[in-house]
Each structure stands twice: as structure tokens, then as C-alpha cells.
Amino acid sequence: MKKFIYLLSLLGLVCCTKDSAPIDYSVGLHYKGSVWVEYNGGSYENKDIEVSFTLSEDGKTADIRMNRIRFVPQMPVTVTTVLPVTVVGSGNNYTFTADNVYPHSPTGVEQQKYRINKLSGMVTGNMLSFSLYFGDYPTTFTGSRQTTVQ
Amino acid sequence: MPAGASVTAVSARQLQQYGVNNPKDLQALVPGIHLPDYGASLTSSIYVRGFGSRMENPVIGLYIDDFPILDKNSYDLDYLDIASVKFLHGPQGTAYGRNALQGVLSVRTEAPGGGERLRAQLEYGLAHHVRAQLSWHHGEHAFSMGYRHSRGWFKNEYKDAWADPYNGGQLRWRWDRQLSERWRMSNLLQAGLSAEGGFAYGLWENGVRQPVSYNDEGSYRRLTVLEGFKLHYEGEKVRIDGIASLQFLADRMRMDQDYTPRSIFTLQQKQRSPAHTLEVIVRPRRQYKHWKPVSGVFAFFKYNRMEAPVLFKRDGIQSLILDNANRGIPESIGTLDIPDNELLVGSDFDIFTWNAALYHESHFPLGNWQFTAGLRVDYEGAFMRYNSTATLHYQLIGMMSAVRPFTDRYSGTLSHGVPVILPKLAVEYSGFPNTRIYTSATKGYRAGGFNTQIFSDILQNRLMNGMMADLGVHLDGGTSFGADRTEYQPEEAWNFEAGFSYRKGGFSAAANAFYITALRQQLTVFPPGMSTGRMMTNAGKSRSYGVEAQVRYSKGGFVGHAAWGWNDARFVSFSDGNADYAGKRIPYSPAHTLFAAAGYNWSKVSLQAHMRGTGPIAWNEENTLTEPFYVTLGARASVTIGRVLLYLEGENLTNTRYRAFYFKSMGREFFQLGKPLSFKAGIQINII
Numbered sequence: 001m002k003k004f005i006y007l008l009s010l011l012g013l014v015c016c017t018k019d020s021a022p023i024d025y026s027v028g029l030h031y032k033g034s035v036w037v038e039y040n041g042g043s044y045e046n047k048d049i050e051v052s053f054t055l056s057e058d059g060k061t062a063d064i065r066m067n068r069i070r071f072v073p074q075m076p077v078t079v080t081t082v083l084p085v086t087v088v089g090s091g092n093n094y095t096f097t098a099d100n101v102y103p104h105s106p107t108g109v110e111q112q113k114y115r116i117n118k119l120s121g122m123v124t125g126n127m128l129s130f131s132l133y134f135g136d137y138p139t140t141f142t143g144s145r146q147t148t149v150q
Numbered sequence: 151m152p153a154g155a156s157v158t159a160v161s162a163r164q165l166q167q168y169g170v171n172n173p174k175d176l177q178a179l180v181p182g183i184h185l186p187d188y189g190a191s192l193t194s195s196i197y198v199r200g201f202g203s204r205m206e207n208p209v210i211g212l213y214i215d216d217f218p219i220l221d222k223n224s225y226d227l228d229y230l231d232i233a234s235v236k237f238l239h240g241p242q243g244t245a246y247g248r249n250a251l252q253g254v255l256s257v258r259t260e261a262p263g264g265g266e267r268l269r270a271q272l273e274y275g276l277a278h279h280v281r282a283q284l285s286w287h288h289g290e291h292a293f294s295m296g297y298r299h300s301r302g303w304f305k306n307e308y309k310d311a312w313a314d315p316y317n318g319g320q321l322r323w324r325w326d327r328q329l330s331e332r333w334r335m336s337n338l339l340q341a342g343l344s345a346e347g348g349f350a351y352g353l354w355e356n357g358v359r360q361p362v363s364y365n366d367e368g369s370y371r372r373l374t375v376l377e378g379f380k381l382h383y384e385g386e387k388v389r390i391d392g393i394a395s396l397q398f399l400a401d402r403m404r405m406d407q408d409y410t411p412r413s414i415f416t417l418q419q420k421q422r423s424p425a426h427t428l429e430v431i432v433r434p435r436r437q438y439k440h441w442k443p444v445s446g447v448f449a450f451f452k453y454n455r456m457e458a459p460v461l462f463k464r465d466g467i468q469s470l471i472l473d474n475a476n477r478g479i480p481e482s483i484g485t486l487d488i489p490d491n492e493l494l495v496g497s498d499f500d501i502f503t504w505n506a507a508l509y510h511e512s513h514f515p516l517g518n519w520q521f522t523a524g525l526r527v528d529y530e531g532a533f534m535r536y537n538s539t540a541t542l543h544y545q546l547i548g549m550m551s552a553v554r555p556f557t558d559r560y561s562g563t564l565s566h567g568v569p570v571i572l573p574k575l576a577v578e579y580s581g582f583p584n585t586r587i588y589t590s591a592t593k594g595y596r597a598g599g600f601n602t603q604i605f606s607d608i609l610q611n612r613l614m615n616g617m618m619a620d621l622g623v624h625l626d627g628g629t630s631f632g633a634d635r636t637e638y639q640p641e642e643a644w645n646f647e648a649g650f651s652y653r654k655g656g657f658s659a660a661a662n663a664f665y666i667t668a669l670r671q672q673l674t675v676f677p678p679g680m681s682t683g684r685m686m687t688n689a690g691k692s693r694s695y696g697v698e699a700q701v702r703y704s705k706g707g708f709v710g711h712a713a714w715g716w717n718d719a720r721f722v723s724f725s726d727g728n729a730d731y732a733g734k735r736i737p738y739s740p741a742h743t744l745f746a747a748a749g750y751n752w753s754k755v756s757l758q759a760h761m762r763g764t765g766p767i768a769w770n771e772e773n774t775l776t777e778p779f780y781v782t783l784g785a786r787a788s789v790t791i792g793r794v795l796l797y798l799e800g801e802n803l804t805n806t807r808y809r810a811f812y813f814k815s816m817g818r819e820f821f822q823l824g825k826p827l828s829f830k831a832g833i834q835i836n837i838i
Binding site for chain 2: 068075076077078079080081082104105106107109110111112113
């Protein structure tokens with residue numbers, strides 16, 4: 001079901017943003033949405049998670065920063081993590097991937113506990129969406145762009 | 151004598167008879183006052199009528215020859231050539247303002263002008279106690295110097311050394327001069343220097359007080375200087391008194407803050423504090439039949455540069471920081487490690503305090519009645535600049551492959567300014583022979599301030615949160631607070647009092663009853679958990695009522711003296727967030743103080759015995775730990791042979807074991823015991 005919603009949202013993103021004005025992703029755009037983490041045969045939703053997408057100057061890589069996420073409900077901490085991804089695309093639409101890399105904290109400390117695999121996603125101006133494995137946890141995010149950062 | 155208040159006056163002879171050599175010896179002699187003897191010279195904790203605290207501002211004002219002593223760290227000075235000590239009971243806010251919340255202690259030094267005099271005194275006692283004094287009065291000048299040494303009373307068993315040795319000296323020069331028919335001046339220069347140990351605190355474990363045993367240094371050094379200048383003008387229409395002082399305090403305290411043989415953490419606190427006070431008092435020279443006014447202005451400025459670094463040693467990094475931190479970090483995230491052997495948390499403060507006040511009191515005598523109305527408008531401001539920093543290396547094992555440096559700096563400023571209105575109303579009746587009856591309603595206040603001692607906890611908290619944030623990890627339920635929560639407010643109290651005094655021949659008696667309601671009472675509390683600091687907080691509301699009484703009788707060679715103070719001081723509303731203490735006794739202040747003395751003076755021989763009783767004392771807000779009422783006995787015998795006085799004194803003759811001080815650190819409880827049996831013998835020679 002979550003994957004179906006994810007695919008639908010990807011289609012929606014492409015359709016809705018085709019003819020938008022150019023967007024400068026290098027300043028870091030902010031999105032808010034839900035992070036779904038699958039574990040123990042179920043899934044756990046992190047609501048209202050803020051995620052930022054910052055494109056490098058050469059347009060080849062990007063940092064996706066996920067603020068204060070919790071992988072399982074019992075987890076007594078939240079984690080802010082930055083996912084380094086490789087980017088392909090132009091204009092307002094980019095796809096990105098990453099595999100077998102460590103995320104890092106906002107100050108640059110590698111979070112070796114949370115190796116990421118099979119990350120793939122897309123940003124299309126007003127929407128950001130991706131899926132990945134956080135360690136052993138299949139994780140997806142879909143969010144819409146925030147004009148004001150909270 | 152202030153209108154509507156009771157006064158306890160202790161003469162130079164009584165000071166000598168009762169073995170009063172410093173303010174702490176006034177314990178119980180002044181009814182209702184409790185001055186526990188513990189720590190070191192800087193710990194001048196004063197409790198009166200149920201109120202008081204061990205930190206920051208005291209609940210009484212101290213005046214030496216009318217000069218207000220601004221810093222409580224300077225209160226505990228040996229008495230050297232003191233002519234008299236007076237304690238003005240109850241709030242004296244209108245005339246004395248700041249901190250005269252529960253009374254004023256007024257100390258008068260011996261004035262020159264009584265002719266040429268040279269006197270020397272030397273005494274020796276248990277604990278290698280040595281005291282030497284020399285005073286010389288010559289014309290308009292009075293010089294005094296004193297030195298005291300003690301090996302100490304409590305052994306630090308870990309170091310196999312005495313924990314509380316003392317070496318200190320004091321110099322004083324007083325110069326009084328009649329400049330002209332209208333002008334008179336008086337100058338007082340006084341300096342004191344001491345180097346001492348202290349902090350003889352032993353762990354309280356399973357209901358047993360363990361011996362003093364800690365590994366790091368406990369010491370205190372202090373230099374105090376007071377330069378005071380008074381100018382009196384006798385004009386045709388007015389009398390004006392100008393009172394100005396320059397004060398300086400430089401001290402350094404080193405403390406093993408865990409008081410255990412383990413290398414956990416130490417504190418050094420260094421202060422450099424100059425201050426200036428100025429007061430002008432104006433009275434009309436004309437004697438009105440029904441009006442006696444007095445007006446004044448007062449101001450002071452004080453600067454305090456304080457450096458208070460806390461050094462966490464290896465055991466402390468493990469038990470206070472890592473164990474605490476790892477309790478909050480889930481195993482799935484990792485285990486925090488700090489491989490440093492020492493962690494220095496540096497805290498520097500620049501604190502500026504200033505005060506300005508305008509006051510007036512009018513007395514209206516009408517036959518046997520006198521009505522008094524007074525008002526003081528007082529404004530106190532304070533500004534603090536704080537700068538804390540710490541650097542460490544850390545690794546979250548399981549998440550990080552290598553150690554990483556981390557630095558936290560925390561700096562900023564805080565300021566506040568508070569106006570206070572201090573009214574006073576009093577009525578006195580003197581229609582009965584030899585009797586004065588009075589009633590009064592007065593208000594006093596104790597200044598607010600900043601909790602500098604809690605900055606170490608703030609920085610520890612910030613380091614923990616900062617390291618986790620550095621990793622992108624945010625702990626649930628983590629609490630933190632910043633400098634803005636370290637301010638505490640002034641304490642204010644209304645005092646309603648009625649009493650009488652009677653004097654006829656060699657008999658005098660005085661008694662009073664009081665009711666006090668206090669707002670924002672300042673209390674020293676220990677933050678819950680494994681915190682390392684203590685802080686001043688404002689308790690919601692409290693009240694106290696009680697009685698003070700004193701009787702003196704002398705006939706022929708017999709002298710008898712008794713003083714009793716009782717109070718029932720309780721919280722009306724006080725919750726620290728964990729518990730509600732409404733109805734509980736306010737801790738640290740005894741319910742009773744009792745003093746009784748009897749002596750006989752023959753022409754050359756004098757014998758005297760006295761007792762001091764104190765308690766019960768609640769040691770905590772819960773009132774679960776208390777000190778029962780205890781009594782100590784003292785005695786003195788002296789013989790005069792020509793110009794020579796020989797004496798023998800003893801204190802705590804029954805070697806009563808009592809606990810003088812209690813506190814908590816790192817969740818553990820500690821006590822300091824009262825001083826044991828002591829004897830000393832001395833000789834005083836009036837050379838000229």
C-alpha cells in the first residue's frame with residue numbers, strides 16, 4: 001500500500017510540475033511530509049517530518065537532510081541525518097540515488113549505525129519523494145514544499 | 151535605639167566573659183540568631199527567626215562603625231578591640247535598606263581618645279590554638295593588630311592531615327578628630343588576611359556520619375580591606391553625617407566538591423571585588439517638641455570579577471558525565487565515551503551591582519507616646535556578563551569509528567533592576583516606670599542576584615546535548631535550562647511585632663513577639679538527580695511567628711543572663727516541581743536558641759559559666775532529617791594581678807556531638823560536626 005502511494009505521488013509530481021518556473025535547489029528547499037518505516041511486518045509513520053534538499057553547485061550531488069526522525073516507535077531518540085546522494089536531471093526535475101553509503105550528522109559526523117542502501121527518489125519543485133533502506137528498515141518519504149521554514 | 155524594635159546589646163566585657171571572638175560566637179547569645187560554625191570563613195551562614203540561607207546575600211546587614219559591609223564573604227572577621235555589638239531585631243529596611251531583612255548587626259570598634267593605652271594579649275589552647283593581640287591608643291589614634299592560628303579540629307583521614315587549619319591576621323587604624331567647632335571626622339582603615347583549610351564534611355551513610363575523607367585540596371584565602379570615612383557637620387540648622395567607604399575583597403576557595411577519596415571533581419572560586427558606599431544623613435538641629443525627623447540618601451556600587459572553574463577528573467568524567475549520559479542513550483544508538491583524563495569547565499563572571507535609596511523617618515512624641523512613620527525607596531540593579539567554555543574529546547562507540555573533539559562556549563549577559571518600597575510604622579508607650587512598650591509593622595528586603603554556582607551544571611548539560619546534536623541525535627525527555635533561569639528575585643518580608651523592655655537598677659528584661667510573612671523567600675536548594683551544583687531559588691511564600699526574651703540581673707558580684715528565642719517558621723506555599731512543602735518547617739534554622747550564664751566577680755577573681763542551646767533544626771525541605779535540640783557548656787575563670795589578667799576558658803565542656811551543617815552533593819548527604827571540647831589559657835597585660 002505504502003509503495004503504491006509512493007508511486008502515485010511520483011506520477012503526480014511529474015505531472016504537476018512540468019511547466020513550473022526554474023527553481024534554485026542549491027539554496028536548500030524545505031519539504032514536510034511523512035516518513036514510513038517498515039518493521040516487524042508493519043509500518044510506522046513519522047508525521048510532519050521536515051526534510052531539506054540541497055543541490056551542489058555542480059548539480060551532480062545533493063544532501064537530503066531529514067530532521068528528527070524516529071525509525072521505530074520505541075526508539076527513545078530522534079535522529080537528524082544527512083543523506084549524500086548522486087543526482088541526475090536538469091531544470092526543476094531531478095532523480096537521485098545512493099547505495100551503500102553512510103549518512104552523516106549536520107556537523108559532518110558519519111552515522112555508521114545507519115548505513116543506507118538502495119536509495120532512489122525524485123524532486124520536482126513542489127514535491128520530494130524517495131525510498132531507501134536505513135540499515136535493515138525499508139523507509140519512504142513523500143513531502144510537499146514548505147514556503148516558510150518552521 | 152530604633153523605634154519599634156528590640157535590641158540586644160553586648161558590651162566589651164560580656165564579649166570577653168562569654169568567649170565571643172567572632173560573629174559565630176554570638177550564637178544564641180542574641181536570641182533567635184543562629185550562626186552555624188562550619189566550612190571556612192566565607193561560609194557566614196546566618197539564620198534569624200527562621201529565615202536565612204547559606205549562599206549569596208544574608209538576611210541581616212552588618213555594619214562596622216556605621217559602614218555597611220557589602221560582601222557576606224567578609225562577615226566572619228575576628229573581633230579585635232570591639233567596644234560593643236548590637237543586634238537590632240527584625241526588619242530595619244527603612245533606615246538600613248538592603249539585606250536588613252531580619253535585623254542589623256552593628257559592631258563598634260574601640261574609639262581613641264580615652265588616653266594613652268597599650269595592651270597585649272596572648273592565649274594558647276587545644277588544637278594548637280594561638281591568639282595574639284596588641285592594641286595601642288595614642289591621642290586621636292587607635293591601632294590594633296591580631297593574629298590567630300589553629301591546627302584545626304577535624305582530621306582528613308584520607309590525607310592523614312588536619313582539614314581545617316587556620317592562619318589569619320588583622321590590622322586596624324582608627325583616627326577620630328574634632329576638626330573645628332562644627333566639623334568632626336573619623337577614619338577607619340581595616341585589613342584582614344587569612345589562609346585556612348576547611349570544609350570538614352563527612353559522608354552520611356546509613357544513619358552514620360563517616361569521618362572526613364577526601365583527596366583534593368580544601369582551602370580558602372582571603373584579603374579584606376575596609377577604608378571608611380565619616381564626616382559630621384554641626385550646622386546652625388542641620389546636623390549632617392556623611393559616611394563613605396571603599397571596600398575590597400580578594401579571595402580564593404579551592405574545594406574537593408565530591409568530598410570523597412575519589413578523583414571526581416574540584417572547584418576553584420576566585421573573586422576580586424571592589425565596592426564603594428556613600429550615605430548622607432540629615433537631621434534638623436532644632437529640637438521640635440512633637441517632631442524628630444531624620445532623612446538620608448544611600449548609594450553603593452560593587453564590581454565582582456569571579457572565576458569559578460570546575461575540574462572534572464577521571465572518576466568524575468565517568469560517574470558524573472558518562473554514567474549519566476549513557477543512562478539516557480539507548481544501547482541501540484551506542485555508548486558514549488570521553489577518553490580525556492580531565493575536563494575543565496571554565497566559568498568567568500563580571501558582576502556589577504548598584505543601589506540607590508532615599509529614606510525618611512519621622513518620630514512624633516506626644517506625652518508618653520511616640521509615633522513613628524518611615525519610608526525608604528530603594529532601587530537595586532545588577533548586570534552580569536558570563537562566559538563559560540569547555541573542550542573535550544568524545545566517541546559514541548557503535549556509531550563513530552574515531553574520537554572527535556567537541557567545544558562548547560556559552561556566554562551572554564543578564565541584568566535586572568528592582569525598585570523596593572520599604573515602609574515602617576511604630577508606636578511606643580513609656581507611661582509605666584522604667585518600661586518601654588512598643589508595637590511596629592516594618593518591611594525589609596534581601597537583594598536578588600545570580601546563581602553563578604549552577605553554571606557548571608548548565609555547561610555539563612549543554613555538553614551532553616551538544617555532543618548528541620553533533621551526532622544528529624536528540625534524546626527524548628532531556629531537560630535543559632539556560633542562564634536566564636539562574637536569576638533569583640529579592641525576598642521581601644513584613645514583620646509585625648510587639649514587645650516591651652524594663653530596666654531598673656541591676657535588673658533588665660525584654661521580650662517581644664513577632665509575626666513575619668515573607669514573599670519569594672530565598673532558599674538554597676540542590677537540584678534533583680546527580681547534579682553537582684546548588685542554587686538559590688525563591689520559595690513561594692512562608693511565614694514565621696515566635697518570641698524572643700532576655701533577662702539580665704546583677705547584684706554585688708553576681709551576674710546572671712538568659713536569652714531565649716523561639717520561632718515556628720514554615721512554608722505557606724512552596725513546590726520545587728517534585729513535591730509540595732506547604733506546612734513544612736523552613737530548613738536550617740533552629741526552632742529554639744537558648745543562652746544562660748551566671749558568674750561571680752570578686753575583686754580580683756572572676757568565675758563564669760554559660761550554656762548555649764540550639765535546635766531542633768530541620769535539615770531538608772521534607773523535614774525528614776532533623777537535628778535534635780543540643781546544648782553546649784562553656785566556662786571562664788580569670789584572676790587579675792595588677793596590670794595582668796590571667797584566664798582559662800573552655801567551650802563545649804561536655805564534648806557534645808552535634809551536627810552543624812548538612813548538604814547534598816551528587817545525590818549523597820554530608821554533615822559537618824560541631825567543634826568538640828576546647829580549652830585555652832591566656833594572659834592580658836595592660837602595659838600602659
